[in-house]
Amino acid sequence: MRLLVTGAAGFIGSHFTRYWLREHPQDTVVALDALTYRGTETNLTDVRSQITFVHADIADSVTVERVLTEHSIEVVVNFAAESHNSLAVLDPARFFRTNVLGTQSLLESCRRAGVQRVHHISTCEVYGDLALDAETAFTEESPYLPRTPYNASKAGADHAVRSYYETFGLPITITNCANNYGPNQFPENVIPLFTTRALDGEPLPVYASKHNRREWIHVEDHCSAIEAVLTRGTIGQTYHVGTGLEASVEQIADLVLDELGLPSTLKTTVPDRPGHDRRYLLDSTKIRRDLSWHPKTPFETGIRNTIRWYKANRPWWQPLRDRSPVNESAWTINPPSRAQLG
16 A cells, blocks of 8 residues: 555654554555644654655645655545644634645645545544533534634534545545544643653643543554554544543643652643633444454553653653743733744
8 A cells, every 4th residue: 555644743643654654564655744843753763764755735736746646645644734722722824724725735636646545634622522521422423513723623624525525526534533642742732741841840730620621542542543444444434533531631730740759739720721622522432343443552551651751752852842832821812922922
């Protein structure tokens, strides 16, 4: 198989690239990434000799079509996205440009090049949120009710993907996943943020709604789910990828501090961001039943191993900490200033 992985230098994309090369060493992988502030080629250093790397944006249709044609790409796996909810509050336009218009441009390039399969990575957040005491979970038939610019931009991308299947017959599949964690995640995300700050003796910023919960999945389990969909999934279908394991932001902070042997006094309360969702939980019955997929990483084991990875890999994350344009205290109903954007 000849694959193009977009967003390949990001967190999940780089893990998937390594996963696929490990599990399918006979396949050809082309890795494409725009190398925005969250993407770094160092995420692919260990497999650089096994891939062709292309520095490009998915919205650059000329380059994307050339890559698809020159490498006879059969399957495209699309991870490329702006993905940080807090930044989307401060600079929503960049999210709609990449996640909606960029995805549509990629789909058109794939249609023109005759790609045999496009798999699109989505998120649980397109469905909105659940009450903390809700007894239900989101299913593949749940209505889309996004509440933030990031969520809305991902919802728009999903609709574009489905429209290309229904209108043009482009062979697609979609997975909506729970919150991912693991090594190499950019340090503005909550687990690496808490870990790196704790390692430097800095306060851990816990949102005021500290009991809001997320469903968590280790990135390797997510990669194996995508493999299951690519190899056994049905064209045109959406599959939920989840574990059923939930934890609040305060529970994550407590786990980090416990693993590092640090006091709970390092926790500090910060204001919620606008549109802060309460809870996400996916019903992953379909992928388990139809594709015989199951997650393998126990939650606490996976989290503690991730914390240990950051403790042992300061040279990887230290240079990245100042690249984030997010200022978590910059919430405002007015357009952000240059200072607020970093």
